[in-house]
Amino acid sequence: MRLLDEQSIEDIAVGATILGTGGGGDPYIGKLMAIDAVLEHGPVKLIEPCDVDDDALVIPVAMMGAPTVLVEKIPRGDEIFEAFGALERRFGRKAVATMSIEAGGVNSTIPLAVAARLGMPVVDCDGMGRAFPEIQMVVPHLYGVKATPMAMADEKGNFVMLETIDNFWTEKISRAVTVVMGGSAIIALYAMTGKQLKEATVYGSLTLAETIGRTLREAKQAKKNPVKELLKLVRGYELFRGKIIDVVRRTVAGFARGEARFEGIDDYAGHELIIQFQNENLVAIKDGRIIATVPDLITVLEIETGLPITTEGLRYGYRVTVIGIPCNPKWRTPKALEVVGPRYFGYDIDYVPIEERVKEVIG
């Protein structure tokens, strides 16, 4: 057990946004909510999955919807506790902790706000080790954990509870509700016992996010190259350096879909990169050849600071470094690739680990 203070939250917000691979929500709102809660109620206890009793209840909280909307539609605040409390009432008992269901700017920090306000620890794990756009795209799903009962609340005061036959139906129904709620909703879902938690989550996500954030911060202070330090830490690859020359973005059926084009600079002059996204970055194509795909992580960073740019933050003229990070091995099984591989997102290609793709394209 250790404590997360204001600085930890700042670092987590940065690091989680990098793991959020373009999605997971704008870090600003979640960070403010978490810092606000910590300043009022004191630091958050961070516990390990093995600290949770096998039969204890843990309830993740998150924000659902297109990141484009989250930026403009601020949560009221107490709808998070409504959603969380509704699941506790549904199970007829108190949760011992909360956690992140995905790594991402909003979705790594909102559980910290809940934990601080409820005086409850947060578990150092998450459901993905990155961000994904759909409800069933979490490791717990691969281990048979149900997303429902799922509570949804909006900032106006509307509330919906779902109990479905499977996680795909949960995605369909909750997506439709999110759209009607105005494009975003606060959700509590994938309630797990300690036993499920230990088996079916990605460990150490908050600590990894914090370490990433701290690495970038300290590199800057030490006048080192932040991107290089980051790549060393996460065993990632530099895929491209360039300037954004075009961004097409539409909010469709509750998702932000689109693509961004980058014109190479420095060593990459004369080359082009395209990133296609659905909330998160899905595929990176360099000069017509695929260089990285889901479930591996593709993240766009400011070239100087290494700070992440989410898909809704991509703007013409930005100078960026695009990096790739190997995903958690739990995503690389055939069963997992059915859920989050490129074919699920409509690409007629097999998943090839980024290590091999990079070797092939960059050499």
Next chain:
Amino acid sequence: MRLLDEQSIEDIAVGATILGTGGGGDPYIGKLMAIDAVLEHGPVKLIEPCDVDDDALVIPVAMMGAPTVLVEKIPRGDEIFEAFGALERRFGRKAVATMSIEAGGVNSTIPLAVAARLGMPVVDCDGMGRAFPEIQMVVPHLYGVKATPMAMADEKGNFVMLETIDNFWTEKISRAVTVVMGGSAIIALYAMTGKQLKEATVYGSLTLAETIGRTLREAKQAKKNPVKELLKLVRGYELFRGKIIDVVRRTVAGFARGEARFEGIDDYAGHELIIQFQNENLVAIKDGRIIATVPDLITVLEIETGLPITTEGLRYGYRVTVIGIPCNPKWRTPKALEVVGPRYFGYDIDYVPIEERVKEVIG
């Protein structure tokens, strides 16, 4: 208190479909479910609103969605009890009775199936005295009763509970869920105390529906003109007799929208009638002049038998009588007309009671 047997249900199904004014669901499915339940569990007790204690709980059940879909997508059966039971659990007590939220083929008979199976009485009232397409279009809404908590269940086993800030949000969210559930859902909503029930419902709907059905049946046996007998009973107007020459129907956003054109026969030769509908018939236009609008009832009947034809049953070549029936006076206040008047449905006209419209157009 009296008992409703198989014959009562047959008559109610016919009469309620006439009150359903084109919507309220195909009578066949609901009738079969109710008869099946009555054959197995015995007749249903029909009680008066004044028989319900002021603080007792009554839970209406219904089917939501486009009638076009209801015909093809048969309920599994037990989802009705899931929805009903979920509201009982939500309130932490048993309901003493169920009731119809609207008069209509399915929605007058489904509560009978529930009542028979649960050994519970059904109250002789409903929320509209007719059918309407949207959740907030009920008399209880005018009296401040909330539609939520509202339970929704589909035949696949998915379940959703809503708690909203107002009945318009309930309509928006539940409509989106209904669409995702495949176009129809079983719902339990507008739970009321006996006190609310006595103030905020249309009395005697089931008895009226039954009387209408019996009148048509007996007229046929006595070789009388069923439509004439019906018009006497409900103080209605014959608006047109004709042949259907065109039907345009689309299922849009969970509704069946469209229009039907009729070419006059007999006294009406050389004239034309158009009916526009959204699940229910909304407006009847004779030779370019409006002759009836919501909230008054517009119903299409088989010319010989007087049996009702719902909007999804309208077919080219059918010979029909179109009738109009004055709506319950509770729908004629300015506040009510904001909710169900022609302007709400996008018509740039004021509501004029059918008695005056008919005098004006027919003379």
